[in-house]
Amino acid sequence: MVQRKSSPNLSSFCLNRLKEVRTARGLSQGELAARADVTRQAISSIEANRYLPTTVVALQLAQVLNTSVEDLFSLQSAGEVIEARLIDGVRPALSAGPLPRVKVVKVNGQYFARPVTGLGEVLSYTVAADGFLESREASRRGRSDASFVQVRLSRDRNSIEQEIAVAGCDPAIFLAGEHLRRRKDQTSVVGWTMGSTAALQALQRGEVHVAGIHLTDDSTGESNLPFLRRYLKASAYEVITFATWEEGLVVRPGNPKQIRSVADLVREDVTVINREEGAGARLLLDQRLGAAGFAGSQVKGYARTATSHLHVARLVSEGQADAGMGIRSAAQSYDLEFIPLQSARYDLVVPKVYLSSHPSLHHLFDTLASRPFRSEIAAIGGYDTTDTGKLQAL
Template identity: 50%
Template sequence: MTKTSKGKQKSIQAAGVTNRLRERRVAVGFSQGELAARTKITRQALYAIEMNQYLPGTEVALRLASHLGCTVEDLFSFESDVDIIEAEMVGGESKMGERARVKVASVDGRLLAKPVSDLGEMLNYTVPADGLQLGRVGTQSCAPQNPKRVYIQLLRPQRDIEHQVVVAGCDPAIFLAGEHIRQHGGDASVLGWTMGSLAALQALKRGEVHVAGIHVVDHRSGDFNLPFLRKYLKGHAVTVVRFAAWQEGLLLKKGNPKTVRGIEDLARPDLRMMNREPGAGARLLLDYLLEKSGIASRVVRGYDAQCSSQLGVGRAIVEGKADVGIGAQGVGHFFDLDFIPLQEERYDLVIPTRYLRVHPGMQMFLDTLVTHGFRQEIDALGGYDSKEIGKIIE
């Protein structure tokens, strides 16, 4: 039988599953309404199960089998080598029945799944999936009341997933750490979930990631990240590790055809900008500079146009969807854009201190950051200053 994360046998839809429910019901002589009433589920739920649109839980599968005078295996049969787990879906919810590709993470004993498509257009075609989403976990009434619990068919060993370090943040260079670990034969891996600084911290507080990458300045003191963390994570024991410093500034089309000179030009009606989402470091910087310059956000054309990543902002400018955006100098190097610096920023990794002791892949991840080869590659990207990478800040 198919394995599940709890060692129990579940009736589920997966590759190689044969669903004989409708065939058996018709042979016994029950209508859909009669069988639904006998098993105490809705007729709509029974129809969905028969059409492979919904997955029954163990109790419902046993009731169906009992009233049809057969075993669960007579209704649903499986491949013997399919490894199935139950996981909680986070992020965007993909359509059921499409066997969507997902990344899977183990955080504090919780198995979490996130659609690979949430990583963005480029990474969707370069990052391999950990598994395939098969459908929602059924409830006792077969009503879709728990849409976040899903069945996942694993495409890699669960042990590898448990050694994976999940990093939320906006710096795409974090993916290189996982590749360096792999090249040196390490059994850890790195999964980067792209999101802004505030969203990354929220994901950390919800227990959905192991590490949050942030770059938030306290404009009163000029300090990065620590004042914000002392306020936002008060009472949480975390370790802050420096990843890199970079210049944050205006990204512009090559040659600066509209002759942008600074933040004040964003009020011009002939400029379209691509913004980041609320809570992103770039968005916080923009709002501060607009207020300092006396520019109302409503007069900035494109202020409400949002990208969820720095690479998305750069791509929008290259494709002509925007004239300007705020991002790191490294993004400008990647897309061959012009760049006007606004401030130097420090990008730090925030890690719950307990993970330094209990996570099987965390120390290997941190050790990789300070290797000569990794630092050389980060510097070669352009726009990064890695002198303090791996330094414990607090």
């Protein structure tokens, strides 16, 4: 009846429009299955691209839906070229050498491309690209706006459009993406590491589907919601908790400088590594320094920044800094000591319109609330999953 998908040929992919056509005809999966004399499970598997139909089944489906087989299933070139807006800072060199690898996402009808190198020094070698930037001349052809580029895809476009772009600083979002792939074959997460404020700004610019933030209100101690109420229209967004984590000072093994609080960071023999302006960790450092009567200018290394919690931990482990503000799980990843300062909620912010236009987002939030995912991040250490998946009242 159906045949299992084999490894795709590098030159072409099957573009599957069965669900689109079935829905347009007003048929449920069960109704189509009954009329085509196949099982509902077969229809579900074909629509999810887990299986390819045989010629006989494809003909039956086309007959029931009063269309052609070619309209339901067609080969699509993997070398298709699309236009995308290049974001995430510096434009890669497009002259000599290999063409830059990029990840591609589609948000609100617009394609965005980011260099894979933006994932970081480790993930850039473990996450496959979605395509490659065309040459400088091809990318600029017909466009005065240099932010637009031509991308030659290395995957089929339909699969790319299922991806969910998440901006934020929790590295566990990549685990969420892996659990999501186990539940839904065609859906994955593209995580872009950036501080809370930058993530929220990327969301407002329409460059990502979801922004992850951890910003504690100094006066109330409440996580995220006071900040979001000041800057967002509450009726247009949903806020879902990813987890509650421990934030504090990451220090070297054995804590040789005997750092106990942020007051120790102003000592002459202590050097810190900071996060970029707008990051939740930097905000916490500033809050605690101010409460202790100090300014950032009194801290050696305050102006030097790292790009993520893991980057902070790595620089401390290499002896390039004595301490940095971060999360417990990052400290544990590098066998560092951790001085807890507070527990804070890490929330995901998503425009409500995306929940209807990108149905895979519901699968992501279902994954977050699932027992397998919650058990795994709880086992990492430093995470409390009691409220994971909970909708917060913005």
